[in-house]
Amino acid sequence: MSGSSPTSATNTKLTATVPESAASLDFIRNLIKADQETGRFDRRVVTRFPPEPNGFLHIGHAKAVFLNMGLARDFGGHFNLRFDDTNPQKEAPEYVEAAQCDLKWLGVIWDGEPKFASSYFEQLYVWATELIQKDKAYVDDLSADQIREYRGTLTEPGRNSPFRDRSANENLRLFSAMRKGEFPDRAKVLRAKIDMASPNLNLRDPVLYRILRAIHHQTKDEWCIYPTYDWAHGQSDSIEGITHSICSLEFADHNPLYQWFLQALNIYAPVQIEFARLELNYTITSKRVINTFVQQALLDGWDDPRMSTLAGLRRRGVPASAIRELCRQVGVAKTNSMVETQLFDHCVRQTLNAVALRRMGVLNPVKLVVTNYPIDQQEEFLAVNNPENENAGVRPISFSRELYIERDDYQDNPHRKFHRLAIGKKVRLRYAYIVTCTNVIRDDAGAVVEVHCTYDPATRGGSTPDGSKVRGTIHWVDCRTALDAEVQLIDHLFLDPNVAHMKADEVIEVFNPDSRVVIRGVKVEPAAARDARYDTIQLERQGYFRQDCKSAPGHISLIRTVALRDSWKKIASKAG
RNA sequence: UGGGGGAUAGUUUAAUCGGCAGAACACAUGAUUCUGGUUCAUGUAGUCGGGGUUCAAAUCCCUGUCCCCCAGCCA
Numbered sequence: 001m002s003g004s005s006p007t008s009a010t011n012t013k014l015t016a017t018v019p020e021s022a023a024s025l026d027f028i029r030n031l032i033k034a035d036q037e038t039g040r041f042d043r044r045v046v047t048r049f050p051p052e053p054n055g056f057l058h059i060g061h062a063k064a065v066f067l068n069m070g071l072a073r074d075f076g077g078h079f080n081l082r083f084d085d086t087n088p089q090k091e092a093p094e095y096v097e098a099a100q101c102d103l104k105w106l107g108v109i110w111d112g113e114p115k116f117a118s119s120y121f122e123q124l125y126v127w128a129t130e131l132i133q134k135d136k137a138y139v140d141d142l143s144a145d146q147i148r149e150y151r152g153t154l155t156e157p158g159r160n161s162p163f164r165d166r167s168a169n170e171n172l173r174l175f176s177a178m179r180k181g182e183f184p185d186r187a188k189v190l191r192a193k194i195d196m197a198s199p200n201l202n203l204r205d206p207v208l209y210r211i212l213r214a215i216h217h218q219t220k221d222e223w224c225i226y227p228t229y230d231w232a233h234g235q236s237d238s239i240e241g242i243t244h245s246i247c248s249l250e251f252a253d254h255n256p257l258y259q260w261f262l263q264a265l266n267i268y269a270p271v272q273i274e275f276a277r278l279e280l281n282y283t284i285t286s287k288r289v290i291n292t293f294v295q296q297a298l299l300d301g302w303d304d305p306r307m308s309t310l311a312g313l314r315r316r317g318v319p320a321s322a323i324r325e326l327c328r329q330v331g332v333a334k335t336n337s338m339v340e341t342q343l344f345d346h347c348v349r350q351t352l353n354a355v356a357l358r359r360m361g362v363l364n365p366v367k368l369v370v371t372n373y374p375i376d377q378q379e380e381f382l383a384v385n386n387p388e389n390e391n392a393g394v395r396p397i398s399f400s401r402e403l404y405i406e407r408d409d410y411q412d413n414p415h416r417k418f419h420r421l422a423i424g425k426k427v428r429l430r431y432a433y434i435v436t437c438t439n440v441i442r443d444d445a446g447a448v449v450e451v452h453c454t455y456d457p458a459t460r461g462g463s464t465p466d467g468s469k470v471r472g473t474i475h476w477v478d479c480r481t482a483l484d485a486e487v488q489l490i491d492h493l494f495l496d497p498n499v500a501h502m503k504a505d506e507v508i509e510v511f512n513p514d515s516r517v518v519i520r521g522v523k524v525e526p527a528a529a530r531d532a533r534y535d536t537i538q539l540e541r542q543g544y545f546r547q548d549c550k551s552a553p554g555h556i557s558l559i560r561t562v563a564l565r566d567s568w569k570k571i572a573s574k575a576g
Numbered sequence: 577u578g579g580g581g582g583a584u585a586g587u588u589u590a591a592u593c594g595g596c597a598g599a600a601c602a603c604a605u606g607a608u609u610c611u612g613g614u615u616c617a618u619g620u621a622g623u624c625g626g627g628g629u630u631c632a633a634a635u636c637c638c639u640g641u642c643c644c645c646c647a648g649c650c651a
Contacts, residue, residue, distance in 0.1 A: 024589090024590050024591075026589095050651095051651095052650085052651055054650090054651080084651070086650095086651080087650060087651075089650090090650070090651085143649095144648080144649055147648095147649075148647070148648085151647055152647075153578085153647055154577085154578055154579075154646075154647060155577060155578045155579095156578085156647095157578090158647090185649095186649065189649055191649095198579085199578050199579040199580090200578090200579055200580075200646080201578095201579080201646055201647050202646075204647085207648085207649050208649095209649085210649035211649085212649085226649090228648090228649070228650085228651090229650070229651050230651095233651085249581065249582090249644075249645065250581095250644090250645050250646080250651095251645095251651090252580055252581055252645075252646090253579075253580055253581090253645070253646050254646090255580090256580095274581080276582090276644095281587090329588075329589085329600065329601075330588055330589080331588070331589050331590085332589095333582095333588085333589070334581070334582065335581095335582060335583070335588090335589090335644095336581090336582070336583095336643075336644050336645090337587085337588060337589090338587080338588090339587070339588060339601095340586090340587050340588080340601070340602070342587080342601060342602060343587075343588070343600080343601050343602085345601095346600090346601060346602090347601095349613090349614095353613080353614060358611080358613095387609095387610095387611085387613090387614075388614070388615095417612090419612075420612095428610055429610095430610060430611070431610075461610090462610050463610085464610095470610080471612090472610095472612085473609095473610045473611065473612095474611090475611075538611085538613085540611045540613080541611050541612080541613070542611090543613095564611080564612095564613050564614095565612090565613065565614095566612070566613085567612055567613090568612040569612085570612095571612075572612095
């Protein structure tokens with residue numbers, strides 16, 4: 001700190017919580033650390049997460065929220081949730097609700113009550129009149145089209161509006177009349193008087209207020225004029241005492257305007273820092289595109305399990321901690337970047353591997369008959385719930401003469417490295433017995449309808465008392481106890497990894513029609529169906545699954561969160 | 577082509593004052609394994625180009641190239 005010794009518990013905490021041991025901090029943490037060391041901020045760090053409630057939160061928001069909350073936590077500061085609700089035409093109360101629900105699920109804890117930019121409307125109005133009195137704002141009668149014309153272009157300066165030189169008194173009177181509803185929607189605006197020739201277009205007399213007769217989800221019909229983002233954002237930050245206002249790269253050009261307002265009003269000025277937002281390949285977050293897809297019934301809704309909305313990821317069975325881990329691995333920088341979904345999948349598997357209960361389920365069943373097993377006999381084996389965690393315990397699984405196994409686990413003429421069933425070959429039925437395939441029964445078309453095996457009673461539990469090695473172990477479920485289920489196999493929603501940067505009307509062209517494949521006739525052990533309702537489970541050798549919370553009551557529909565890594569696929573494809 | 581931002585393995589990132597370019601994912605090979613999972617070991621692979629300063633440059637200087645953002649009364 002600035003050399004003075006800490007005198008209060010608060011100060012002690014502040015210095016003590018600066019992350020110092022960390023080998024490498026991101027550029028924002030380095031900046032804040034430097035700010036604290038030079039005493040640039042004499043107060044503790046305050047950050048905020050400021051979503052507009054105009055849609056569902058997605059994985060990109062997760063990065064922003066973890067960054068802002070992490071900053072506050074790391075530096076012993078304060079973290080606000082604020083809804084930037086300045087455009088009632090696009091916003092709705094259900095988004096305010098959903099955002100809080102999604103954030104809680106993510107494990108985000110904000111300090112105090114959620115804030116709303118709309119609760120600062122009166123103060124913003126007062127400040128606007130102050131600007132007018134200082135001859136720094138004026139009421140403009142130009143239409144939106146005319147304002148655009150007058151603004152000039154990237155290379156040509158703009159021209160002053162003919163209404164730019166109205167007197168402060170006239171502006172005050174007109175602005176007050178705007179608020180009172182004396183003019184039709186969009187008839188007039190309040191603009192800052194800055195510089196129509198500025199090379200930064202944001203400084204060419206930006207609009208501060210527009211007339212809009214819309215019912216606002218928070219302020220109802222109290223207002224018919226609404227502040228723009230630029231006018232509301234910085235002052236809201238200032239009111240909340242935000243020290244570091246973190247935003248995404250595209251707002252860098254707004255920073256001079258952000259500071260201009262605060263200086264003109266002579267009020268506390270936070271520092272704005274821009275970072276690159278999170279983009280995932282094969283993924284889109286555009287609200288407009290998502291809406292179009294929902295309307296065309298290509299998507300279930302905002303919580304479609306193929307989507308990278310938090311609601312979609314949650315429904316898919318992705319744990320919140322995996323999203324946090326992804327954000328941690330991705331880091332924070334100013335370089336535009338596109339993260340591979342493989343990294344995300346890795347984070348999901350890593351998290352789930354440690355905690356997911358192992359269960360057995362057969363996606364594409366064929367019957368296996370243990371011909372030398374007594375017809376009336378049934379027994380139970382104990383199967384471990386999670387080999388990564390002994391404390392997860394065991395569960396009983398039922399075994400009898402007729403089982404379901406994966407159709408793929410039998411082959412007529414197997415590749416040399418195929419370690420599963422073929423006539424004459426041995427395989428271990430997981431946790432049960434070693435069996436030897438004797439023959440298969442076929443239908444008229446030649447398709448296998450039953451695989452026949454004999455079992456060795458000495459191998460009970462799957463052990464090999466004679467010390468022999470059995471390479472293959474396959475999963476199975478008992479026909480007597482198996483439950484019918486369906487499974488939703490989720491794949492990329494789009495076929496083009498760069499879809500996030502495509503034009504909205506091109507996106508439809510790369511929609512992946514196989515992004516959700518529903519498989520029926522699946523057989524699962526009872527515990528699988530039971531546990532998948534509350535947690536994401538692993539179906540051994542298949543992947544991680546979660547009961548679809550949107551499916552009909554009593555109907556078992558498991559969404560595959562992510563498949564297991566599969567090195568056999570590579571071996572098999574090499575062999576041809 | 578006005579302004580702003582950026583460029584380190586395939587991807588995302590790290591590198592204190594100018595001092596051994598380091599990770600993770602992906603990929604490849606092998607070992608272990610009652611999940612072709614997990615775990616472990618090993619390997620392939622990088623400083624945008626060209627000059628300059630220096631014993632020493634990802635880092636400093638000059639110069640060029642490429643990418644992203646900005647012309648909403650959206651945020």
